[in-house]
Amino acid sequence: MTRKRPNALVRLAFQVEHYSETLSWRLRHKLRLARPPRILPYRGYGTTRASLIKARVLEDRKVRPPWKRYTLVGSAIASWKRYMTLEIPHARVAVRWGDKRWEGTTDEEGFLELWVEPPEGVKAGWHEVELELLSPVSRRGAPRVCAPVLVSGPEAELGVISDIDDTVIVTEVTNVLKRFWTLFLTEHRTRLPFEGVDAFYQALRQGSTGSACNPIFYVSSSPWNLYEHLDEFLGLHHIPAGPLLLRDWGLSRTGFAPGGGHGHKLEKIRGLMDAFAPLPFLLIGDSGQEDAEHYRTIVREYPGRVRCVYIRNVWHRSGRERELAAIAEDIRAAGSQMLTVDDTVTAARHAASQGWIRRQEVAEVQAHRQEDLQARTPLDALDREPT
The missing domain is CATH 2.60.40.10 (Immunoglobulins)
Incomplete structure (x- = not known):
């Protein structure tokens, strides 16, 4: 796969910015004006x-x-x-x-x-x-x-790579104003996970034996500046802790972020697939962005390593259903499978039928989903219904 190289102007701008920031830091540090x-x-x-x-x-x-x-x-x-x-x-x-x-x-x-x-x-x-x-x-x-x-360790049966926004956390990243509000003006205490996601990910971590210690990784286009915010969110809602692989926003050697799409996710997922070879993986994302496209690429590049792709149905543009159907067919042709789901219980039932989690965990996921729904206001619950 060929990678697009940043143009000379981007490289020059990055070098200028880096040099000026380094000089500023050294000067402030020498004058004792820098913070500890x-x-x-x-x-x-x-x-x-x-x-x-x-x-x-x-x-x-x-x-x-x-x-x-x-x-x-x-x-x-x-x-x-x-x-x-x-x-x-x-x-x-x-x-x-x-x-x-x-x-x-x-x-x-x-x-x-x-x-x-x-x-x-x-x-x-x-x-x-x-x-x-x-x-x-x-x-x-x-x-x-x-x-x-x-x-x-050797106890692991598979790994899990999950998107965060609109897969674990209700974010509505396709809405610019709501995305801005979520990123800049909310705390992890007020943000909401999708119903039952805590129990489902716990079941995936435990695997078919209940003690598999399957590693879970969270890959997102959110900036590294939100690391503590997201890590605290996972702990608050009892979602299994895992390494967070985020994105550096601003000018870099490769261009300017958050512009340029979500291709950085591919690089991070490839790194995980290589580091944990030959461990098989489940890939979990949502229909609102490019998760399905990226996961199709991974299925093709790592034949036999992806057991299943789960895509949560969230708000998306007209015609997205046809695109997802075509991607699912491509993934099946590559030897894996893709399932689009409206809720976490549907994914849990499928995972249990495949032997990736214990069957009794499906009832636990369903119970947690019901508890989460009851804890929402009626308007919140309505907002979470698939469209």
């Missing part, structure tokens, strides 16, 4: 052979915790601080996992991605890795945090 640095740990992932440590080094903007934000103005200020990040490029970070130690350097956007070999004897499940900032030196001492890492 902060390490924001992300959920990493991997196997007992190789695991990815992920984090970002930023100037600490002191975003107030959720329980101290009571008003729309407070939410708006917190959102502004999340988006107006000041990244620290070329920061040196020490990583400690058990008796092993490594060092890594952040890129021009402050991101740290470091592949490491886990200590001997590491088992499947979640582990904590210590991160320490070595440079730049902070007046408050070297910041230290723990980064969670999900290790997949």
Whole structure:
């Protein structure tokens, strides 16, 4: 597959922006005008052979915790601080996992991605890795945090890759005004998951045995600035934690985001498929954007690795049904299957019939869906009906 290279103007603009930001950071740091640095740990992932440590080094903007934000103005200020990040490029970070130690350097956007070999004897499940900032030196001492890492072991029967917006969380990303409101002026406490999604994803994680520890990954076009917001949302609604693979908004080496479609999802999914080979996967998305098209590409590129594609029916333009039917046929021809569903229970019944989850979990998903529906206002429930 050929990749479109950014034009010379984009590359030049990126270099100018990167140089000016780096110079600004160094000057402010030297004059002691910069805020103290902060390490924001992300959920990493991997196997007992190789695991990815992920984090970002930023100037600490002191975003107030959720329980101290009571008003729309407070939410708006917190959102502004999340988006107006000041990244620290070329920061040196020490990583400690058990008796092993490594060092890594952040890129021009402050991101740290470091592949490491886990200590001997590491088992499947979640582990904590210590991160320490070595440079730049902070007046408050070297910041230290723990980064969670999900290790997949031989117990895993399959992996799950899920979109977030309008697949897990009710977002209505196809509506520009509602999308803006969701991204900038709401808290994770007020956003709603789709009914029964917590029980369904828990069942997928447990697999056919109830103890499979199947890894779940969340891939989204949302910006990395929303990482903490989304991670807190998953925990609040008891949706299984998993690595979040988001998108860097703004000018980059490859162009400007959020423009240019959702092709970045393909790169992230390919990375997961390669890292966990030969583990099979389920792919879950929605009908409102390009999930079905991307998943068709993955099915073709990784023959025999995708057990099923689930596409949730949400609002979409006229004619989308015909496009989805054609994509489903292509996926069947490639040796997999695609199912469009109106609710989580339908997907759970199909997964149970295929032996991917235990049959008794279908009743649990149905019960959770009913509880979630009853907790909605009548207008909320009506808004969630498929169109």
